[in-house]
Amino acid sequence: MPANPTAAELLATVEASPRAVGVHDRAAWVGLFAENGSVEDPVGSRPHIGRAAIERFYDTFIAPNGIAFDVTNDVVCGMTVFRDLTIATTMGSNDPATGVTLHVPMHLRYDLAESDGVLKIRALRAHWELPGMIAQLMGSGVQGLVAGAKLGPQLIANQGVGGAIGFMRGMRSVGANGKQAAGRLLDAVGRSEIGNVRADLAPVPRLDWATDGAMSLEDFITRAKGLRWTKLIAAGRTVTATVETRDGRGIAELDFTDRGARIEAVRIFVPPS
Structure with a gap:
C-alpha cells in the first residue's frame, strides 16, 4: 500500500x-x-x-x-x-x-x-x-x-x-433544536451573512474545509459562498447535513458544546479542489 x-x-x-x-x-x-x-x-x-x-x-x-x-x-x-x-x-x-x-x-x-x-x-x-x-x-x-x-x-x-x-x-442528542441551529448556520454561511453565522457559533469555533485544515471565519465564509444543504441528522452532540458546494457535493459535520447551546466546530467534507 x-x-x-x-x-x-x-x-x-x-x-x-x-x-x-x-x-x-x-x-x-x-x-x-x-x-x-x-x-x-x-x-x-x-x-x-x-x-x-x-x-x-x-x-x-x-x-x-x-x-x-x-x-x-x-x-x-x-x-x-x-x-x-x-x-x-x-x-x-x-x-x-x-x-x-x-x-x-x-x-x-x-x-x-x-x-x-x-x-x-x-x-x-x-x-x-x-x-x-x-x-x-x-x-x-x-x-x-x-x-x-x-x-x-x-x-x-x-x-x-x-x-x-x-x-x-x-x-440523547441535540435534537430538533440542534438541527434548526445547524440549518440556520449553514443558510447564513451560504449567504455570506457573517453576523448571523457568529450568532450560532461558540466564541472560538474550529472551522475546517476539506483537507485545508482550520481557517478563519472570514476565509471559511468565502469558501462556502452559495452552499446549500439537505438531510439533517442529529446524533449525540453532532448534526450532519448533505451539502452542495462549489467544490462539489459533500457532508457537513457540526459539533455542539456540551450543553448544546452553540456550535463549536464545523467541518465540511468535500473532494479536495
Missing part, C-alpha cells in the same frame, strides 16, 4: 464493509478494523473499542439481521470516506415473526489508517437517529413489537447491562 493511498483504494476498503455484512462474514468484517479500531453506532452511544468489543457489536446488531445499503454519494476527503446513504435493516431476518424492515437515513463516516502496508478502519461513526428508529419499529405493528421485545434481551446477552445502557445513550 503506498504512503498516500488513492481515493479508489480508500473506497475499496470501505466497500468491503457492506459486502461482508451482506454475506454475514463475521471474520471478514471484524478484520477490516485496526487493532484498536472503534465503532460508534449510533454517534452518541458508547463506542466499541478493540477487536473483542467490535465482535460483540457484530453479534448484537449485524448477525441477527438483514442489512442493505443504499448509497447515494461517497466523499473521499484525506483519509476519511463519508457515505450518504439509507440503510434498510430487516430485524431478525431469519424469523418470519420478527422480519420487519426499517429504513434509516444515515451519514456513515470511516476514518482509515495504514497498518503494516494495509488500509484498515481506524474509526467508524454512524450518524443516525435512534429515537426515530425506535418509533419506526414500535409503529410497525405486531412484527415491530415482537422485534422490539427481543432486542432488549439480545443487547444484554451480548453487551451486558452496561453495554445496553451505553447503547441507549444514543437516545
